[in-house]
Amino acid sequence: MIRQRVTVPSILERKMSRSAEQNAAQRITMITAYDATFASIVDESGVDIILVGDSVGSVVQGVANTIPVTLEEMEYHVRLVSRANPRALLVGDLPFGSYQVNSEQGVRSAIRLIKAGASAVKLEGGVNMFDTISAISRVDIPVMGHIGLTPQSYHRMGGHRVQGRADNREAGGRERLFEDAHSVEQAGAFAVVLEGIPRQLAQEITQKVSIPTIGIGAGPDCDGQVLVLHDILGLTTHELKFTRQFADIRTASIDACTAFVQEVRSGQWPDDAHSFH
Ligand code: KIV
Numbered sequence: 001m002i003r004q005r006v007t008v009p010s011i012l013e014r015k016m017s018r019s020a021e022q023n024a025a026q027r028i029t030m031i032t033a034y035d036a037t038f039a040s041i042v043d044e045s046g047v048d049i050i051l052v053g054d055s056v057g058s059v060v061q062g063v064a065n066t067i068p069v070t071l072e073e074m075e076y077h078v079r080l081v082s083r084a085n086p087r088a089l090l091v092g093d094l095p096f097g098s099y100q101v102n103s104e105q106g107v108r109s110a111i112r113l114i115k116a117g118a119s120a121v122k123l124e125g126g127v128n129m130f131d132t133i134s135a136i137s138r139v140d141i142p143v144m145g146h147i148g149l150t151p152q153s154y155h156r157m158g159g160h161r162v163q164g165r166a167d168n169r170e171a172g173g174r175e176r177l178f179e180d181a182h183s184v185e186q187a188g189a190f191a192v193v194l195e196g197i198p199r200q201l202a203q204e205i206t207q208k209v210s211i212p213t214i215g216i217g218a219g220p221d222c223d224g225q226v227l228v229l230h231d232i233l234g235l236t237t238h239e240l241k242f243t244r245q246f247a248d249i250r251t252a253s254i255d256a257c258t259a260f261v262q263e264v265r266s267g268q269w270p271d272d273a274h275s276f277h
Contacts, residue, residue, distance in 0.1 A: 052118065
């Protein structure tokens with residue numbers, strides 16, 4: 001079956017038809033990918049959106065959080081993923097330091113990810129990013145917002161901590177998160193990631209905003225769900241409450257490499273059938 005390319009308008013439509021029909025099948029799915037091979041695998045699953053996330057820092061580069069990831073590195077990974085020519089919408093993550101200075105910096109960085117092959121960009125922040133999201137949207141680059149547990153705010157949060165539990169308007173407080181969601185919507189974002197917030201709060205935000213919410217660690221009531229590919233495949237070793245291993249590719253990979261090592265050492269590999277004559 002030939003799948004239609006997923007576009008920004010088609011993602012927006014999903015929210016409208018989901019709200020009208022309360023249809024679970026309309027839920028939006030998003031998975032991360034960082035290279036062409038995995039992007040083609042992810043795309044074959046029929047996922048709606050491939051996110052080239054700055055989670056590349058932890059799952060590919062081996063750093064503790066997303067802060068060190070650079071714009072040049074994100075451009076490189078967006079380019080690799082776009083070579084898979086996915087039918088899924090390709091969203092590129094703006095890394096820390098590439099849009100926080102001012103909205104002009106945000107527009108320049110967004111243009112670089114679009115030239116590398118992304119169809120939209122994602123950035124973290126709510127009320128404080130109103131001008132930047134507006135400016136990027138004004139030059140016709142679709143923006144996905146990201147509020148709640150925003151990993152680039154690692155130092156303010158004091159680690160990766162669930163947000164929206166305190167009933168106040170401080171950054172990360174419950175009331176502030178409603179304002180953040182509203183601000184991202186008003187600034188022109190076409191969707192917003194809700195990360196690491198209580199289920200009830202995510203449900204209320206989802207009901208209040210007109211754009212699709214895509215949750216991670218935000219319960220089942222969002223308009224869509226996202227997970228990091230390496231967690232889905234069981235390639236990562238950490239166990240987090242909000243994620244799930246849908247396969248154990250790490251064990252399968254270790255087994256395959258172990259078999260290779262043993263067969264070379266035992267003289268079984270390579271055999272005559274795999275040799276040139
Ligand atoms: O970088 C990333 O992978 C993300 C998702 C977890 C939403 O931002």
